[in-house]
Amino acid sequence: MFDRFETLAESPAHELALDCLAGGIDAVHPRRAVERHCALAGETLRIRNVEYDLSAHDSILVLGGGKAADELAAAFETLLGDRLDGGVVVTNERTADPTRVDVLEGEHPSPGEGSVSGARIVLDRACAADDRTLVIAAIAGGGSALLCAPASGLSVGDLRAVTDALLDAGASIDEINAVRRACSSIKGGGLAAAAAPATVVGVLVSDVVGDDPSVIASGPTVPTGVDLEAATAVLDRYDLDVPAVRARLAEPESSAPPDVDVENYVIASGRDAIDAAREVAADRGYETCVLSTRIEGEAAAAGRLHAAIGAEAADSGDPVEPPAVVLSGGETTVRVTGDGIGGPNGEFVLAAATGLPPDAVLSAVDTDGGDGSTDAAGGLVDGRTVDDPEAARAALADNDSYTFLDSKGALLRTGATGTNVNDLRVLVVP
Incomplete structure (x- = not known):
């Protein structure tokens, strides 16, 4: 389903995130x-x-x-x-x-x-x-x-x-x-x-x-x-x-x-996608936690929240004990103030990247295969994706998550998927 799958699936956590996304999209x-x-x-x-x-x-x-x-x-x-x-x-x-x-x-x-x-x-x-x-x-x-x-x-x-x-x-x-x-x-x-x-x-x-x-x-x-x-x-x-x-x-x-x-x-619906993704994670032996299928609001803020939840899970075992997969759906939005290229899922993962715990992986896609008006479905990041936090903040300020993530090989591309439910997000905490 994903272009460059072998390159993107560089660790078991990356591979699981991609498989959860694919399972969710296929189910709907x-x-x-x-x-x-x-x-x-x-x-x-x-x-x-x-x-x-x-x-x-x-x-x-x-x-x-x-x-x-x-x-x-x-x-x-x-x-x-x-x-x-x-x-x-x-x-x-x-x-x-x-x-x-x-x-x-x-x-x-x-x-x-x-x-x-x-x-x-x-x-x-x-x-x-x-x-x-x-x-x-x-x-x-x-x-x-x-x-x-x-x-x-x-x-x-x-x-x-x-x-x-x-x-x-x-x-x-x-x-x-x-x-x-x-x-x-x-x-x-x-x-x-x-x-x-x-x-x-x-x-x-x-x-x-x-x-x-x-x-x-x-x-x-x-x-x-x-x-x-x-x-x-x-x-x-x-x-x-x-x-x-x-x-x-x-x-x-x-x-x-x-x-x-x-x-x-x-x-x-988005619930069907999350249920299918959850089943993929459970079959691999991971604990699962569905935060909500109804997350809305600013994409960057939602991304930072997911990173914080991942850090809490890694540190204390709350709200779920690792190895775990945290799932969410919904429809975040972006207030456009810059001149860049991107969409809600790109901003979501880019804003989250600097707050992820070690070895954790976060992915988010628009299930139709197009994030905003771009040719990417979304993005896949880990704690190493952003090596220059100031550059990441500048990209977010200019609504240019697409360009930043593309430079890191972190965009997810599927082409048109033939379906269209809510956004699907997968956080893997090994």
Whole structure:
């Protein structure tokens, strides 16, 4: 999975960290998730513990978007075979090629023209569905940018500007998506409303803390409506100058939720990745400790905290006795004040590196294979990675963790993984 694995796995601790990451990412691949949670028996499709009678439908479509949407489509094509009549999904870097479902490409993390045209095609196919259609909505993280249907009075440039401003300010995904829902006709249940009166079933791969379906891809299949006041509060919190979006949010009142009935199922999440990584560590004879699957906030601060926990474990055996593996997940953020290159996981490991105990190894990745807007998934460090602490601090101040870690051979590269759940972090204390 990892480029340069043999070079990176320079000690048993390094190798274990990489294997835990690989095990976690593999466990949340959509094909594995569909195999675990979905089954077909005759004319009965089961998703988790709910059954759907396929004989009640004249056609079955897969519609949706997100970084794992093409893999979800391919998995359902394998499961349903010729019962699947077609569909369309939008992703940013395809890793699967289903034959019955069209795969379109959009832009991420900020929307572009491909995101707009893709969303339009998805909505058109949804609008053509009738009461004898079953729509399987394949929704994954990244869908907020990849399914971009600007609300009246807004352009894709307006949505790109507000998205970039929120990302640079270090806003959380919940905050960003509150604004996105208010600026889009496909989010907040818009896709489900377009497909009515079809039966719509959302199948979700979660990249958000807490796995709230209304936050995953801004909830195309979750009829939440639009809260203009909440979206305005986010812009005010970060003092963002986005005139067109503010004008949209100044409309007289929020919209009511669409009157649609949808079942949504999260079939892969950050918790699944951590559980699989934990199993890899336990099989190697290591004690394990899961700190949390919900760690948010500034990436550098979270990294320093993990280093301190590793030092405490090595010194006192708390919160876990070595040899141990400490795991965490979540979604940290970076407030961009410099001109460098990097992402949250790069800043996380670089900030932690100077505080790690001897022989400990810390790794962190974005499970989709891209940390921020870089070609690296994250980084792998130990107590020897930083030999010039002042240079490391300067790199962090300039948001240039990518360049620093690259110079030390400490970047992790996987390419697109075909999935997208929370960040995954592994601390090995021998």
